[in-house]
Amino acid sequence: MVGLHKSFGDHHVLDGVDLTVPGGTVYALLGPNGAGKTTMVNILSTLLTADAGEVRVAGHDVRREPARVRSAIGVTGQFSAIDMFLTGRENLRLMADLSHLDRRSAARDVAALLDRFDLVEAADRRALTWSGGMQRRLDLAMTLITRPRLIFLDEPTTGLDPRSRREVWDVVREQVADGVTVLLTTQYLEEADALADRVGVLDAGTLVAEGAPAELKALVPGDSTNLDDVFLALTGHAASAVGATHTADAIAPTAPNASTAQTGPTDQETTAR
Numbered sequence: 001m002v003g004l005h006k007s008f009g010d011h012h013v014l015d016g017v018d019l020t021v022p023g024g025t026v027y028a029l030l031g032p033n034g035a036g037k038t039t040m041v042n043i044l045s046t047l048l049t050a051d052a053g054e055v056r057v058a059g060h061d062v063r064r065e066p067a068r069v070r071s072a073i074g075v076t077g078q079f080s081a082i083d084m085f086l087t088g089r090e091n092l093r094l095m096a097d098l099s100h101l102d103r104r105s106a107a108r109d110v111a112a113l114l115d116r117f118d119l120v121e122a123a124d125r126r127a128l129t130w131s132g133g134m135q136r137r138l139d140l141a142m143t144l145i146t147r148p149r150l151i152f153l154d155e156p157t158t159g160l161d162p163r164s165r166r167e168v169w170d171v172v173r174e175q176v177a178d179g180v181t182v183l184l185t186t187q188y189l190e191e192a193d194a195l196a197d198r199v200g201v202l203d204a205g206t207l208v209a210e211g212a213p214a215e216l217k218a219l220v221p222g223d224s225t226n227l228d229d230v231f232l233a234l235t236g237h238a239a240s241a242v243g244a245t246h247t248a249d250a251i252a253p254t255a256p257n258a259s260t261a262q263t264g265p266t267d268q269e270t271t272a273r
């Protein structure tokens with residue numbers, strides 16, 4: 001993407017972002033709550049239109065060829081795409097049907113994904129009875145059923161316990177080993193460090209730093225991987241005034257759906273800068 005701009009009213013959320021992710025690599029977009037990460041993912045996945053800038057995904061212009069972009073990508077949103085009243089297996093089948101996958105091979109893929117994500121035992125229980133880690137794995141499995149070559153993961157591990165987080169990391173690594181290109185967003189420098197070839201730090205609508213994880217860590221005094229320390233080192237100010245990086249969310253259970261997971265517009269507003 002070149003010169004990406006997006007405003008909501010007079011709030012310039014993305015204010016001229018240039019970013020390239022080479023095929024087969026992992027790019028981590030690091031930023032606090034309200035930095036514009038989800039906005040960027042939504043633009044890349046054609047759910048939102050940019051105000052200005054050129055954005056190409058898998059070689060296709062998101063504005064002119066949105067259908068081609070959509071058929072090339074898989075997206076795991078910040079909030080779950082799972083239908084909590086369906087079982088895990090039904091959720092995967094539904095996704096396969098929506099993607100017009102061949103019924104018979106889809107059934108095999110569903111079984112393989114349930115197995116891969118350690119969800120076989122729970123597969124025929126409603127998703128709402130599952131733990132946050134299991135739901136997140138199902139969410140990822142639903143993204144992967146179409147075998148996308150390019151995946152966007154919006155805060156894939158926010159709210160997960162350390163074990164579930166590492167499971168998600170393993171999945172990302174497997175995908176990359178298969179040649180898949182990954183753009184993920186995160187509030188955790190350690191996650192970027194664990195997974196990414198390159199990291200971009202988003203602050204006040206622009207990328208304020210970009211490089212290999214080691215390069216960014218070298219800019220931060222001490223061994224800290226705390227986002228506040230990273231931001232202080234890179235921008236001269238804290239990541240946020242309220243809440244964004246106080247890692248309470250790292251240990252809180254994943255909320256079962258968007259309405260409870262969302263912290264609400266006021267919180268987002270106050271943490272925007």
Ligand SMILES: Nc1ncnc2c1ncn2[C@@H]1O[C@H](COP(=O)(O)OP(=O)(O)O)[C@@H](O)[C@H]1O
Nearest residue numbers: 008013032033034035036037038039268269272
């Ligand atoms: N549809 C919208 N209308 C108005 N403001 C929005 C909308 N979506 C996001 N915003 C605002 O844009 C900013 C960036 O939001 P978002 O992209 O969700 O950030 P992040 O994902 O990094 O937390 C926030 O201040 C948010 O309140």
Ligand SMILES: [Mg+2]
Nearest residue numbers: 037038039078
């Ligand atoms: Mg977000």
